[in-house]
Amino acid sequence: MQFFLNITLGGIASGMIVSAVALGLVLIFRATNIVNFAQGAMAMITTYIAYAILHQGANYWEALLAALAVGLLFGATTQYVLIRPIQNKSPLNAIIITFGFLIFLEGIAGAIWGSTTRVYPAPFSESGQKIGGTQIAFSPFDVYIVVAVLTLMAVMLVLFRATNLGLRMRAVAFAPEAARLLGVRVKPLLTLGWALAASAGVLAALLVVPTSSLTPNFMDVILVYGFTAAVVGGLDSPVGALVGGLITGLSLAWVGGYLGGSLEPMGALALVIISLMIRPEGIFARPPARRV
């Protein structure tokens, strides 16, 4: 029971991180019908930059803010340079391009920083707490993860629901042609969407990195889990990203805890298959209509 409780708590914390990754994927997919497979690698590069900033003497919070800003810029640049020219071509092109960009970035990181693991500090203690005489595996850092991701979600919610900018972004995602006819400038808003998505990915990476370690491919598996969560929740639903992230985090924690850590990626695959069998569009997706 103690063991079950501990891995479940761990699953909630990792589920929140997965939610942030899924949110980044969803923000891009619902606006452009593209899954950004390079998102993890973009966040990885930004994390190396944050690491360098830390070693210039900045504290954790300054590095975090700087990384989020770099993420915004990186996302916008990527969209502008790589995605805009192929926006109207087949989705296969976009998949191959984001995938190519993923390994390009991993190669660049390997060439600059090598594959030696680096330790990225956590702002709070990572050891479990005693509550009422029993040791539980929920550290202050885990609390910080939950708060940080919920804050991100809240900021996105306010942005999309309560601001004029958010309304325009939703209009662009929902019906780009109609939005353009109503005077919304579509292209800059798509770029902004990529920027926001990239910064969500950066936040996820900075929450993962203290408990894993900084290497050029530390985000590969997290990206796959984020994709799993996005499929489970529905690739065009931000609420689905949160719920899907928690479902994925918990399922994988149980798979890892009871069956073995090497089986976690296959657990993610099984989760995708099961969720597609039961509800192909995901839990919170809009009903699909395919144009013939």
Add this chain to the structure above:
Amino acid sequence: MDALKRPVRALTAQPWFRLPRQPMLRHLTFAVLAGVGLYFLTNWLSAFNDYQAGQVAFYAIALAGLTLLTGINGQISLGSGGFMAVGAFTLALLYTHTNWNLVPELAIAVAVSVVAGGIIGIPATRLRGPYLAGMTLTVALGLPYVTNQYNSIFGGDQGLTTPPPTGPSDINPEQWLAWIQLLCALIVLVLLGNLLRSRFGRSFRAVRDDEIAASLAGINVPRTKVIAFMVSSGCAGLAGALLALSAGVTNSAEFPLALSIYLLAGVVLGGTGSLMGVWWGAIIVVYLPNEWARSLANAFHANSLVSANLAIIIFGLVLVVMMMVAPAGIQGALRWVAGKVAAYFSSDPVTNMTLPLQEPPGSNINSPDIAGGSVTETEKQGV
């Protein structure tokens, strides 16, 4: 100009110059010619180059499977590396526990990979585009590492030994292995070439171009997609088993995510949708990481980190640039040149002869439409 055109026209008008029209004969002619050429080539090459020729052969098999799936059937898969691992581990287990001949071992490795492809392919028929890519990415990332969980069966980090087969004593082992691998590649390419000219091949293309139209024409779309997936994973499994023979050991580290990425890059470079293009792709996949990237790094006196990562940087760059600039790949470019040459020598404005590089009319397996955006089925949700 006419002085040059006339003899060429006379030559190409000869009946013996033309390749047989019938697909089976045509492909067998190709394969026999290629086989004879490769026999002399492997005799002429050094042992190490023979080893690399064998590598080109099994990468060509994997790329042919992926070309069929992605280029011809329009299902993008990043999971080939995972299915290669299935084939390799099947061969390794058979080698460890039986003392069978190589041929049944390879056949069973293919069969197991086909079954694995079916298990993953059936849910995959519900998916298209990014969903399928993400799911197969999970296969590439997860499947090889399942073996790390069961060390007693799969030998853990060391893996299982899969020594290359020994041939007659007067032939060196690298050459013998290269012959086996090249023979497998030629057989697979002939079979796939025939498959693409058959009812199945036409169904694959019809499903790629428009699923709804295909189903209206009486094609069972899910079944067609599963068949393409199974054929593709069978090819990957055979390639994995042959890779295991080259490597000598089989463990999960032989099948990293980078392998699946190299394969995707090989397909894009060779030309999505072109079976002949797989040779270009395979040559690049073998020589770029091992030879060219290293020479390039040495030429610029780059440090060891750069030279170790240069190959994947180039592959990534190539994937991005090719998709933006030349989606038809190397074979597409060659085909374009061949078309120009044929048009130049042709007496008729409409080309009325067949050069070896041109496909017979009505069977255009090259698919710039994959890249060019004429795939009519665009998924718009909620609009």
